[in-house]
Amino acid sequence: MKKYTYTEKKDTRSGFGDGLTELGKTNPNVVALCADLTGSLKMNEFEKNHPERFFQIGIAEANMIGIAAGMTIGGKIPFTGTFANFSTGRVYDQIRQSVAYSDKNVKICASHAGLTLGEDGATHQILEDIGLMKMLPGMTVINTCDYNQTKEATIAIAEHEGPVYLRFGRPKVPVYMPTGEFKIGKAVQLTEGTDVTIIATGHLVWEALQASEALEAKGISAEVINIHTIKPLDEEAILKSVAKTGCVVTAEEHNKYGGLGESVARCLATNNPTPQEFVAVNDSFGESATPEELMAKYNINDIAIVKAVEKVLTRK
Numbered sequence: 216m217k218k219y220t221y222t223e224k225k226d227t228r229s230g231f232g233d234g235l236t237e238l239g240k241t242n243p244n245v246v247a248l249c250a251d252l253t254g255s256l257k258m259n260e261f262e263k264n265h266p267e268r269f270f271q272i273g274i275a276e277a278n279m280i281g282i283a284a285g286m287t288i289g290g291k292i293p294f295t296g297t298f299a300n301f302s303t304g305r306v307y308d309q310i311r312q313s314v315a316y317s318d319k320n321v322k323i324c325a326s327h328a329g330l331t332l333g334e335d336g337a338t339h340q341i342l343e344d345i346g347l348m349k350m351l352p353g354m355t356v357i358n359t360c361d362y363n364q365t366k367e368a369t370i371a372i373a374e375h376e377g378p379v380y381l382r383f384g385r386p387k388v389p390v391y392m393p394t395g396e397f398k399i400g401k402a403v404q405l406t407e408g409t410d411v412t413i414i415a416t417g418h419l420v421w422e423a424l425q426a427s428e429a430l431e432a433k434g435i436s437a438e439v440i441n442i443h444t445i446k447p448l449d450e451e452a453i454l455k456s457v458a459k460t461g462c463v464v465t466a467e468e469h470n471k472y473g474g475l476g477e478s479v480a481r482c483l484a485t486n487n488p489t490p491q492e493f494v495a496v497n498d499s500f501g502e503s504a505t506p507e508e509l510m511a512k513y514n515i516n517d518i519a520i521v522k523a524v525e526k527v528l529t530r531k
Contacts (some may be wrong), residue, residue: 217406219424221389225362228326228383232257234369235294235324239265242292242373248283249296250276256296256326276301280309284319292373293321299328299382300341303348314378315351322372323348327385328358329468330496330513331418331506340501346473348380349446355399356446358382358467358475360420362390364443367397375399382417384468386506389421392441402449404456408438411524412456412463416442416475419466419494419515426520435524445475450482457483462490462531464523468515471495490530492523 238245239261246268247261253271262269272279276297283293295302302325303310314321325344332340349356355377359365365383372379396403405420406427415423420441427437438456442449457463463483465476476493483489496513510516 218428219391219405221391223390224387225390226385226387227359227362227365228255228385229257230359230362230365231324231326231369231381231383232260234366236260236264238370238373239268244290244292245294245373246270246286246291247294247296248272248279250274250279250301252297255298256324258296276306277309280306280321280323281313283321284313284317287319287321294324295321296324296326298332298339299325299344300339303344303380304341307347311351315354318353319378320376322379322381324369324381326383328382329384329417330501330509330515331384331386331468333385333506333509334503336503337500342470342496342501343473344382345445345467345469345475349473349478353377354446355379355444356382357399357444358417359443360417360441361388361392363392363394364397367394368443371397371399384418388418391421391424397443400444400447400449402452403441403443404452405439405441406437408436408460410436410460411438411528412453412460413437413439413466413520413524414442414453414463414475414479415439415466416445418468422510422515422517423466423520425517426524429517429521430524435528437524442475445478448478448482450486453479453482454486457487457489462527464492464494464520464527466494466515466520469495471497490527492527494519494523
């Protein structure tokens with residue numbers, strides 16, 4: 216089994232900021248809008264280098280989405296930036312009506328997603344956003360796992376025609392994904408295995424890799440697949456792997472209702488019914504604590520993935 220290691224930790228939001236900075240140099244149609252969180256979204260360099268293409272909207276997220284939708288009419292490619300909670304839940308009506316229904320080329324970029332927002336607590340830790348966004352017709356939904364993947368995704372969505380929801384996080388996490396592999400809608404197989412398929416997204420990809428090593432020590436061969444694009448889902452990659460392993464565990468930093476796990480379950484139910492276990496938040500809000508403490512308490516870490524694998528193997 217291929218081993219993944221890292222030499223540094225970086226926050227995924229910095230990948231977004233650096234990707235946006237690069238786009239500013241290469242694509243004159245890219246504009247950026249922020250809801251009073253420029254530093255948190257790492258949009259400073261874009262603002263510094265392209266002040267005429269940066270718009271500070273203030274704490275008015277609904278207005279930001281409306282302005283972004285209007286900018287697309289003139290051929291601009293707007294990237295909106297704020298926390299995931301404010302990017303989706305607070306402005307869902309505006310996204311549905313002005314962006315999705317109208318099929319506007321807006322890139323909704325959301326930082327501080329999931330529980331690993333940490334100490335800011337439950338009011339900021341949105342765990343429903345993937346479900347909210349994937350249900351919108353025509354919306355592409357991407358959830359990246361590390362700095363490299365987030366930077367590449369940011370650059371890639373500028374060339375993608377249509378609305379996109381790009382979800383990333385707050386904390387520094389291992390940088391381990393090789394560059395040059397990101398393609399919207401195409402899963403990345405990280406390890407080969409024969410006993411179980413582990414399908415993970417976002418911060419849980421690294422946890423899945425750690426779990427696969429622990430499982431290998433127990434004589435269990437796990438195939439790990441990184442699903443960065445939740446919609447459109449790479450069903451071909453999922454079905455190919457599951458046909459070999461015969462069971463699957465999905466892992467995500469999201470409510471078990473409406474997230475990656477449900478998308479995979481629908482794929483399997485309609486093509487190849489397969490035993491599946493879910494590693495996700497169990498219909499709950501979060502609370503204030505460190506990211507590591509929260510991931511342990513809410514059972515969304517490598518230990519939880521190992522337990523889920525052991526359970527699903529009994530159902531084959």
